[in-house]
Amino acid sequence: MHALQKCLLFTVVTCLIQNAPGSEIIKGQKAKEKFMQYMASVQNNTEHRCGGFLVSEDFVMTAAHCAVKKLKSLSVVLGTHDLKKAGKKMRYGVKMICKHPAFKNVEDGNDIMLLKLSKKVPLGDKKPVKLIQLPIQKLNLKENKICSVAGWGPTEPGKHRSVNELQVLNVPIINKDECQKLWGRTLKNVICAGGYKAKSGICQGDSGGPLVCNGLAVGIVSFNKYRNCNYPDVPNVYTDISKYLQWINKVLATTKPS
Incomplete structure (x- = not known):
């Protein structure tokens, strides 16, 4: 199956579980400035919907169950930990939604999605946004790590x-x-x-x-x-x-x- 067979340009028809299990950080702490600069807020009609993270200059990775029906309502905020400070230059449109082709519902697995941004993100040592690296091979993480x-x-x-x-x-x-x-x-x-x-x-x-x-x-x-x-x-x-x-x-x- 072609890698982009499930990537749709204009609309995405998907069955979302109502109140799908996801995440809120319970009893955590505020992230430090210039820490985790790869973090993205995936937004629907400018309201925070899901987290995500920048893995290339024009792709954000997130969970497949975060997809929405109308592509034009989807955007990504990068470059700030405080969403109140999200300016126009921090907001990126999404021109392609790439859900894993085997994803059906959240608890059956394959809950992974890539969002292709409408433009490339400026990167560099003095820029507010950084990439995060992905593994290059299968991992075997040790218990209690x-x-x-x-x-x-x-x-x-x-x-x-x-x-x-x-x-x-x-x-x-x-x-x-x-x-x-x-x-x-x-x-x-x-x-x-x-x-x-x-x-x-x-x-x-x-x-x-x-x-x-x-x-x-x-x-x-x-x-x-x-x-x-x-x-x-x-x-x-x-x-x-x-x-x-x-x-x-x-x-x-x-x-x-x-």
Whole structure:
């Protein structure tokens, strides 16, 4: 299947789970200035919808369940941790939505999407936006390794409004076999990190942000136990980016839709 077969130029018809499991950063802290400068706010009609992260000068990666029906309503804000300060120069249109062709719904996996921006992002040492590197091969993260996750979602369980300032949180990697046992089902191509036996982590309201380990974006915030943020008896689940490298590289190398 061609890498861009599922990339649509003008409209995207997709079945979105109502209140789809996503992420809000519970009991995190404000991200420092000039830290995580690859973070993107994926917005629908200028309202924050999901997190994302810049992986090339004109592509942002996020979760597939963050797609919207009308492409023209979608935009991406880059270059600020405070969404109140998002000026016109920080906002980028989206001209192509590239969901993974095998994505059907959030809990069945393949929850990964690339957004091609309407113009290239200025990059350089003195620019406010930076790229984050992706893995170059499949990873085997060690249990209890500490990584980080960030987002603009609500900061307390039960809240529904996103926050203006980016929040960040450290989370430990959880053993995949133990994670599947706790969820009671097979979880394909995912990383489990944080949430379980903790009072901090991700929750509903804001998916798509990166799980960052050793400076690499290794995962994409995907889902958690439905409406249980205070706090879950199962681990948080992220899409394992290293399992999709072939598809990612094909999309990034393509400048025109099929």
